[in-house]
Amino acid sequence: MEPSADSSASPFTPLVVLELVSDTKEEAITWLLSRIRDPQQTGGAGLLVEKLGPGVGGEEKENPNLFLVGASRERLLSGAEDVGLFKEYSDGSMRGFTCANKHNFKDFKGDGDSFLSMAECQYIIKHELDTLRAKDETHVPGYSHAKLYPGKSIVRRLLSKGILIQIFPLHHKEELKRLSFSWYKKVKLSLQPLDDIRHYYGEGQALYFGFLEYFTFALVPMALFGVPYYLFDWEDYDKYVVFAVFNVIWCTIILELWKRFSASLAYHWGTLSRKKAFEEPRPGFHGILGFNPVTGREEPLYPNTKRQLRIYLVSLPFVLLCLYLSLYVMMIYFQMEGWALSINDQDPTFWTGVLIYIPSIIYAVVIEAMNLIYRYAAEFLTEWENHRLESSYQNHLVLKVLVFNFFNCFASLFYIAFVMQDMVLLRQSLATLLITSQILNQIMEAFLPYWLQRRRNKKMIRKVQKRRTLGDKELPLEEQVRLEADMSTYLGTFDDYLELFLLFGYVSLFSCVYPLSAVLVVLNNVTEVYSDAFKMCQVFKRPFADPAANIGVWQLAFETMSVIAVVTNCALIGMSPQVKAYFPDSDTQLILWIVAVEHGLLAFKFILTFLIPDVPKHIQIKLSRLEFESLEALKKKKMLEASEPRKDIQ
């Protein structure tokens, strides 16, 4: 293996961009670059790094401190082993890549130039930069307030002190063009190119689009079931019992099947059995310097009890208060609506007819505003809870936002359904909520970004036109990098999943009273695929690949929703006149029966999760074969070692 430091002068493919603040001190830059270039044996990252030349415009406000990071082929392969990448082996199974064994991997040809995808290379570089640790430096040169201690991740300290503005992977123009063509540019009946999406964006993104597609297909039977229902039984409220029963079974089964589908995707992408690396503390984490009991390294520690206190004594009461507030706003809405209705009833004119809609509109706007404000508050609180790991931060944030959003969106529907018991109003509210939120979403997600992007592109093209280099149409690298650095940052799949979660809620909770909702959600999802794909390809910076094996905490969220759906649908069944007719004498009997059925269904659901294995059989076999082979290899190795001394004697 050639020492990677040697090849730093040779031309390389830029993969990742580091943007430092424009007034970074020269000594800090020199130090950082040399630490990145130093070979691994001396504690460096062993990567290649170059400063980006000035842009075509050469304007003064342009940031000169953009650096391109790449790596030699050998460095990338050894990095792939570091991060524990799984690749397809010659026998068709997925195995952890090792350099020693590289020629036995299926796609390893020649010297392995195209073995790793660009997204994988970028992930490797990010990992190597993240684990580039301080040695005996006490602070970043030139910045005495940016403290360092042995073992501290340099990049994370630079990020937390604001010296490093951002670090992002570059797009690949050709690949992106190909991907976007097969993904959303042609009108087609085929599925999304999930493997290509995974190849370009990584597993986390691909799983989201896979889930979106799966969810849409899962809704098709319900939509098909719903349309005739809607057309012929529109006014016959009694008939929803069949639909509610269908709902209960549907939402249980699709989530179980998704787990299997997701496991088989993750297996083929090599993330299913991949071990998670030890997570670094998040950049914002702070505490008193001590020794980490796991790694033995010196790092900030923050007592868990203190965090628990913050969670239970501040965050929890705050969330409850917000829920109460949301409830309060809801009650005001119902009062306003009652008042508007009474005015309209007393003396109906054109203006009172308009007045009826005013409370709904105000309430919808208030809900959106509350969601937004609450989101900021939740982010602030979760940050303040000072979680050590990004994953733990994310889980706490998701939980907070989820509970509030659920409450905010569904509380009024529950109130109408079970307190007011007004099925007509329930259907109207559901339809209004669903249609309004979908229209708003489409505008926010598709139209707005498109418009913003067009404006930004025009500006850049105008700038380049000034230099009259537009002849070959391709932007020079300097401009391309600066263009991408200006693009918005993709903040992860959080909001996309949240939207799906709420749609899943509308469909599974109340679709029996408004059978058309599945059709609406299907339509929404189809356009969602296109707008999300467009966003990913055209609006946002390329995100780093996220080697996810499943949709994580969202699986739990959807499953919780499906339990709530069982309870809700059973209650709706119990309230239907059709069922009530069977128990003309006694409400008590009816309720007891409904409760018994509901408990039976919940037990059945629970048993079903046990009976349906989470991983399909053929993948389970492959996984245990791998495990068996490694055990056998270990045994053989041991046997050889044991027999060696005897050879010496002979």
Add this chain to the structure above:
Amino acid sequence: MEPSADSSASPFTPLVVLELVSDTKEEAITWLLSRIRDPQQTGGAGLLVEKLGPGVGGEEKENPNLFLVGASRERLLSGAEDVGLFKEYSDGSMRGFTCANKHNFKDFKGDGDSFLSMAECQYIIKHELDTLRAKDETHVPGYSHAKLYPGKSIVRRLLSKGILIQIFPLHHKEELKRLSFSWYKKVKLSLQPLDDIRHYYGEGQALYFGFLEYFTFALVPMALFGVPYYLFDWEDYDKYVVFAVFNVIWCTIILELWKRFSASLAYHWGTLSRKKAFEEPRPGFHGILGFNPVTGREEPLYPNTKRQLRIYLVSLPFVLLCLYLSLYVMMIYFQMEGWALSINDQDPTFWTGVLIYIPSIIYAVVIEAMNLIYRYAAEFLTEWENHRLESSYQNHLVLKVLVFNFFNCFASLFYIAFVMQDMVLLRQSLATLLITSQILNQIMEAFLPYWLQRRRNKKMIRKVQKRRTLGDKELPLEEQVRLEADMSTYLGTFDDYLELFLLFGYVSLFSCVYPLSAVLVVLNNVTEVYSDAFKMCQVFKRPFADPAANIGVWQLAFETMSVIAVVTNCALIGMSPQVKAYFPDSDTQLILWIVAVEHGLLAFKFILTFLIPDVPKHIQIKLSRLEFESLEALKKKKMLEASEPRKDIQ
């Protein structure tokens, strides 16, 4: 390492006994012994084996084919590595034992003679015997019907063909005496010597006794709470609401805490992070010879669909039929009781007074008989389902037996509580059931085995006395082995756990109406410890150690029971006059409130299982430190390998 075949002539400590049928063909014996003695390099087990000499009696009916198996110290240590034994490392953490690293383990002194406990040595020998595989033999020599194929476990084939009668580990007289003294022979207030039990019987046994003890202590608060309740509120049925609420919280929390306690026991015993070895097919498993997709070895395969058909089309309907039958018997019992009561009411004499108790007695006997018959049927059916693995067989058997036993024991109580709504009768029935079953159990478990053992011991002593060798009181090895071979075989912890499961049911489901039940169960458990300990030490053959990390499927069973307990207690609360008084006007309101509270409690229970980590923090830290270190070591090794070629160049 010296080749183990050389030392077969030297004296050794016998650890395990193989008993072949008395008319085994000589060629089969010779072949088996040589396969056991052959060194591992040539495919043998590399163990030491000797034939047991004739007994003192020298009677003709004595089986001559008893063989003692042992192993050299080195063989045992390398076997410990094979089975993946975890031992305490010099830094206090638990690590997988490796021979290369042996001197870094805490208790490894000198040449490691006392490093492995006898139970561990016996477990290793059993593992090595189980994995002694046929090479190119097509059948056992002399037995053309005992087919073999490459890779088939020889011992399992001999067992399934009845050539090998049994294989069991020997007791250690001295250790056993010490253990039994500290365990049950002295009256004491201290805890059970769990570490010693684990040392002598292995982790599975120790976890059972640990659970028994934990369960007893967990019941103490309930017992303390129950006594004054019983004494002062005996006739005030209304007061049981507080007790029911206490029950709901109690049964949720103790199971969560047990998981943590069990994890910390398993960690210190080295079974928590130990990987399971690949399970061999059970001896009774049959099928058409094919290639196992996991191991690639030739072995019998049985299509899973066929097994599923047998389970769902035969076993499941059979179980349902049995449940129906049990229900039917229960209804007959209630009819008989009603009839007996009516006769007594019409014309009460002494004989009609006696008549009242007749149905209960008949019902109790019928229940016991049904449980017994059903148990045989369940074993037969599960055998017929032809499960490949012992663990899967056990799970299906446990499930079948559990459901029926639960139904059989509790159906009448549920019927009395919720259909007849007669709390006085419920309390009487509960008390009768609990007390009767405990008395029966103590007789069956303590008195009967003691009596049988005394008779057996006497016989053996008489036999030895004939030869007048009783002077030194110690039996010679030949007699001791034969005595142990005659002892009953311990059939595992199944029945012990089942008994605890039913007791847990009585306490958690209905103790609010009969607060004394916790006291009764505590008393029962205390005597249970003594009688079980006595059984283990004196009545049964020593069982092989079972390296369990938890109580397995029973944890799930107890948790399911605790969910049922929440539902039951909520229903009981709803039926109490005290609560009914709050809703004088409407039963509907009351039921809705109770259902809401019950759902809240179930949700709370669910959240609690998430919030309380299954493994205590300090053990989690130790586990992840180990994982981290092994990752670091791998990285270091890789770095060294990478730098080696450069040295060659220099």
